[in-house]
Amino acid sequence: MITSSFYQELQAFLDERISVSMDVRHAHGEGFSYHENTPPDVVVFPNTTEEVSAIVVICAKYGIPIVPFGAGTSIEGHVLALKGGVCIDLRNMNQVPEINREDMYVTVQAGVTRNQLDELLEGTGFFFPIGPGVNATLGGMASTRASGTNAVRYGTMKDNVLALTAVMPDGKIIKTGSKAKKSSAGYDLTRLLVGAEGTLGIITELTLKLHSEPETVYAAICAFPSVEAAVATAIKTIQKGVPIAKIELLDDAMMRAINRYSALSYPEVPTLFLEFQGTVAEVEGQIAKVEEYARFYGASDFLWEKDAANRKRLWRARTDAAPAAMALRPGAQLMSTDVCVPISRLAKCIVDTQRDIEETGIIAPILGHVGDGNFHLTILIDSEDKEEFNRAKALNERLVRRALAMGGTCTGEHGIGVGKLPYMALEHGDSLEVMRAIKLAIDPQNLMNPGKLLPER
């Protein structure tokens, strides 16, 4: 536990940037999720990688657990201080040491947020494609291997991190990767730390790949007679090599939620929201193809817009999906599911799940990154109602088992945290022992975000 000598050693160099206030601790005890607030004992606010290292060295000496904290937007309980200890809030580390246009990368401290990066890149001709639906930090996004709507074209954080600086459990500062675009020099520690959820070390700085801003962007939406028809259109689009930038599915329940939220009158049927990027000629070629596939599979309309304001209006429904779903049940708590399956199994996985939702009597509109086979149920629950909570958890569990049986994964982009721990053994089998061996080798004291990612025995 926290002793006064431990506290004093930290305070000696952190000065005011350490807190045991209940408010501050509480604010660091949960993310955006249904998991119970579990505050740390102390919260610290380092400014530099070297300070993070000094904090880790002191924690290692006293055997104090460490939880790294970005924007607190995790939805699987990654920031819960399950064993107390120190929460390292990285939001002071929001500097951007380098933007390199020739080599097309940007180096950011881990506390830089998605929105901050977007603003910074405005007017440079470059953008960073990976973005979850919230203003997460880049350190948090790397740690959970986040992705979002652009992943179908640009990949996930795993594909867009060139190099990392990280503080390891003994306090050593390491640099992984390089500024070169590829390397075959040794174990890929970058990809090991991306998605490790802070259990192997703390990412303090990231070098991210930049992409050229497309000459033009068009948006489209398209209503389908069935989930199967919408998914078939997505599969065809990808099979034919159309480099579509976004292809999102909203189910009938989600379209109803949106119509109600924004007083719109979209057909309340499975609907694809699409985005195309490229030169005008490229984009118009892509749209012509996708419209052909959509009509082949029975789409009743195919609206597209090229003007920025109209595009934004068209996509508003998709952008507003989360608040629209939340508005179906004011005051309810959100439980978001996150399975990802091979795309050939996606329609069946969604349809079986819709039937399950109906039988369960739970409100759970569906939103899918359909090009990746990844979709979310926006389950709305009354957190006071234990019975309903359990029904929702059971629904989530059946969904995960369905996805695993289809050769999928329990989490496409949210991570394991504590919420998905029960499925790690089922998903990974003997691989889980290899993960445990790596964890034990790198963090023998089990101080780095303990209780996350790896189920305890």
Place this chain on the structure above:
Amino acid sequence: MITSSFYQELQAFLDERISVSMDVRHAHGEGFSYHENTPPDVVVFPNTTEEVSAIVVICAKYGIPIVPFGAGTSIEGHVLALKGGVCIDLRNMNQVPEINREDMYVTVQAGVTRNQLDELLEGTGFFFPIGPGVNATLGGMASTRASGTNAVRYGTMKDNVLALTAVMPDGKIIKTGSKAKKSSAGYDLTRLLVGAEGTLGIITELTLKLHSEPETVYAAICAFPSVEAAVATAIKTIQKGVPIAKIELLDDAMMRAINRYSALSYPEVPTLFLEFQGTVAEVEGQIAKVEEYARFYGASDFLWEKDAANRKRLWRARTDAAPAAMALRPGAQLMSTDVCVPISRLAKCIVDTQRDIEETGIIAPILGHVGDGNFHLTILIDSEDKEEFNRAKALNERLVRRALAMGGTCTGEHGIGVGKLPYMALEHGDSLEVMRAIKLAIDPQNLMNPGKLLPER
């Protein structure tokens, strides 16, 4: 060392598929490289993952080192049996359990070769983009994190492996990744095994991403007044987001070698070989842009071809680069370098190296995957001439140090093997200790390809 009881335990189930013949051992003691032949004591030819597991269990029991072997095309000494032991030749494992068109993947056993895969995919509408210049096995390509000319658009093996089956040092068979396109479920063991050079386990099966065959392919070549001008054109092309499929640089020495080899009359100046893929409209748009950039930087001509036969003829010079270089000095041995630097430093790195080559008096035409910042010196040496060999090694070493000083890597795609061991500490600093900790945790007996990738203390 090998005992008769060890041998009998293997023979009990391998029957004829085990050999101690000096010819067979010798044939497994080297790759395509200047490293001295170092044969294993025994060579085995398993047919299945289960047999590989049984072999590993027996080796673990007797403490016998293991070297996995694919096509034997490594150029950094990956297959040298530095500590003797068993070479596991995986070429019998050349089955293709599944081609999945909807999900766009293929599952192959580790001994399937690049050419075999190409033939298999012919007529399916899909292709696998990663290919080194030789007919390597897919297992070997994954193990060295190989890439090749398509990497500028399609990435490397790290980006194109979805899932793996591997035999770990205790004989356990694990499956990493899944058939889903993305996952945030735990440590990325797939990316850890890709590039691990068989030092953590033996890859026996791979699930690879397939890509749609482009509607059309155009090729182009373009001569430049200087390396700087050629590289500036490549940088501009990538900065502007042109999805070029290949962009290869051959220096003046390489162009001279090609003219001599094939009785051609190309200008003997730095030359880019380009390939464009997409719809006709897309490709013609791309070519127009790249030609504009090339002319801006002083290119004197820009030839392009769309017809398959003409394209092949145009690219013949690039395809023949390796034999053309070898023909400069019949009977010479090849030492290929492999640095990769941030593309902004590439021109300087090449020009400084050309000066160095000239001062050294060594024959070393240059070939570069210029879109990735990766280039190779085709150093031709008389293997009997110790003094010349040392001069060549010194040239390679200066090149590596130059690349590392520029923020690059000692190997872009060939791997560490034994050839690049001296640079691991310099490139990775404290990260090397993390790699060692992982190796020790997973292979505590140090039986998996010992002496490769990690320098001994």
